Amino acid sequence: MISAKTKSKKHLGLLLSIPAFLGSSYALAQVDKPKLILQITIDQLRGDMPTAYLDRMGKGGFRYLLNEGVVYKDAHHNHANTETIVGHATLATGALPAVHGMIGNVWFDDKLQRLVYNVEDSRYPLLSVDAGVNQKTEIDPTQRTAKSSGRSPTNIQVSTFSDELMIASNGKAKVFGVSVKDRGAISMAGHMGKAFWFSKKSGEFVTSSYYYDKYPDWVTKWNQAKPATKYDKKAWQLSQPQKGYVFARQDEQVWESKLPGFGRTFPHQYGDKSNGYFNTFLTLSPAGDELTLDFAKAVVNNEQLGQDDVTDYLSVSFSSTDYVGHMFGPSSLEAEDNMLRLDRTIAKLVSFIDKKVGLDNTLIVLSADHGAAEAPAYLSTLGMKTQVVAPKTWDKKPGMQALKKKFGFDSALIKSYFHPYIYLDRDLIARRKLSLKQVQKAVATELEKFNGVALAVTSSDIEAGNTPQNYLHNLVVNNHSKNRSGDVYIVLEAHRFVADMEGLTVATTHGSPWGYDTFVPLIFAGFNIDNDVVYDRVSTTDIAVTLSAILGIKAPSGAQGQILEQVFDTD
Incomplete structure (x- = not known):
């Protein structure tokens, strides 16, 4: 809660009653404001994970946030497709996917007649060659769908909080997004900020011509120092004595992914820097987050964030939890050690920001783009009935x-399945003069008979408002975009999974509307916020709206969330 010495309920009432026509400058003049907004997003961090190993975590990381911040114990995403870009865009915009348009990591574009990666944009190529040496895979199959290395945020259909900050400050705010993943950086930086992400091909942090004509000198120097090579011939070792781990005796499980050279057991070798998988292996371990932290610190230092009276914005999206979760499962020795190391990484970030800007001058908000599903094979060992589903076989049933x-x-009725959508052959349907609505309905009815399928919802029914008013259907509707969504949305039953990511076998995945995927942490801290624990159900769409209210600026253009008043309370 923001303390009385910074902001009172009287101030909040004044802030909320300011007519929109008076503009943001009037609102900003009424209250104190932070010098820096630090938005931390942890990829695939389920809401229970920050406290799972808290007894072995130190000071300054999760313990600081949990003890000193406003902690929401029941925060959820309110959309069905809990994937990386969907969650990040929701956190950034305060809007549901139906409004911000980022309905999946990929979608089929009818006009282009091909699969589209969410932030690809051939108009804005990378500023660097990004070729690398013998880099064999990205272990991120969605990126293989992109037809260009160009990147931009133009597919996001509404403004982000960071955009509104730029508008309110007349472009004076400094706005940056940093992540291993391009979509993790780009979405949070919005349309007006600057984004940098890690290239697994070159081992550098890169950006596109959307943001710059050429790299700032400090970025060039940072990349020329080749910071990734400090892991050359090193390995991911356990950070604490193995006997103290919950999963100490489960270092190697048959369901874990086993990449040549990286293996299923500690220590996980990064290999020589000339190894074709070297940079990829870094992202499959805490090293990816450590590199992200180092670059984020360089942004703060070189761009002088938080050093004047205009509020700046830094988004840091840590991706290692997601990669480790996919490869080994969230209940694994690797995931456990990754959490302990992530805690130290966050502690270093918080300490750095305290020294450079001051925590009283910095508003921190931490959340996640989605939760995490347990590995189905792991659940089976505990007696839970699970199932791996193979959508590729459905058309042959x-x-x-x-x-x-x-x-x-005379050809496939299901043209393609790109999670979570079924795409039908619309051209053939049109040529045969069939009703698209009727074909969608017939296919959906048949799909719901398949083992493991909970719901099959047609786009026609969603657009006509003919879906039942219940929790699961509402989350599916919230995910629907008329121009991007497929013909039929598939919801698998709880604890049923598609474990194949375009040919890459993984331990587990996410992307469902079930609680383990929608449940995320939500914490506000710093900026004289008093500690509190809130058990009310809240939505991730509330974050951007609350940040806007704190600064007294208008919320993003598509925002649908509510102001989290507990952040302002002084009782």
């Missing part, structure tokens, strides 16, 4: 074959 015969299809 007898029921689907009967539909193909009924509709006169």
Whole structure:
């Protein structure tokens, strides 16, 4: 809660009653404001994870945030497709995917007749060659769909909080987004900020011509120092004695992914820097977050964030938890050690910001783009019934074959499945003068008979408002974009998974509307905020709206969240 010496309920009432036509400058003059907004996003951090190993965490990281901040114990994403870009865009905009448009990491574009990666944009190529040496894989299959290395935020259909900060300050605010993942950096930096992400090909932090004509000198120097090479011939070792870990005796499980050279057991070798997987291995370990931290610190130092009276914004999205979770599962020795190391990384970031800007001058908000599903095989060892689902087989099922015969299809009825959408062959449907609505409905009805499928919701029903008013259907509707969503949205039953990511077998994945994927942490800290614990159900769309209210600026253009008043309370 923001303390009385900074802001009172009277100030809040004044702030909320300011007519929109008076503009943000009037609002900003009424209250104190932080010098820096630090938004920390942890990729694949389920809401229970910050406290899971707290007994072995030190000061300054999660313990500082949990003890000194306003902690929301029941925060959730209110959309069905809990993927990286969907969650990041929701955190950034305060809008649901139906409004901000980022409905999945990929979607099929009818006009282009191909799969589109969410932040790809051929108009804005990378500023560096980004070629690397013998880099064999990115271990991020969604990026393989992009037809260009160009990147921009233009697919985000509304403004972000960081955009509104730029507007309110007449472009004087400094806004940066940093992440290993391009989509993690770009979404949070918005349309008006600057974004940098880690290239697994070159081992550098890169950006595109959308943001700069050329790299700032300090970025060039940072990359020329080749900071990734400090891990050359090193390994990911356990940070504490193994006997103290919850998963100490489960270092190697058959369901864990086993990449050549990296393995399933500690120590995980990074190998020689000339190794084709070297930079990729860094991102599959805490090293990816450590590199992100180092670059974020360089941004603060070189761009002088938080050093004047205009509020600046820094988004740091840590990605290692997601990669480690996919490869080993969230309940694994690797995930446990990663959390302990992430705690230290956050502690270093908080300490650095305290020295450079001051925590009383910095408003910190921490959340996640989505939660985490347990590895199905791990759940099976505990007695939970689980199932791995294979959508590639659906079109060959007898029921689907009967539909193909009924509709006169001599090719696949299901043209493609890109999670979570089924795409039908609309051209063939049109040529046969069939009703798209009827074909969608028939396919959805048949799909719901398949083992492991909980719901199959047609786009026609969503757009006509013909879906039941219940929790799961509402989350599916919240995810729907008329121009981007597929023909049928598939919701698998709880604890049913697609464990194949375009040919890469993983321990587990996410992307469902079930609680383990929607549940995320939400903490506000710093800026004289008093500690509190809130058990009310809140939404991730509330974050951007609350940040806007704190600064007295208008909320993002598509924002649908509510102001979290507990952040302002002084009782």
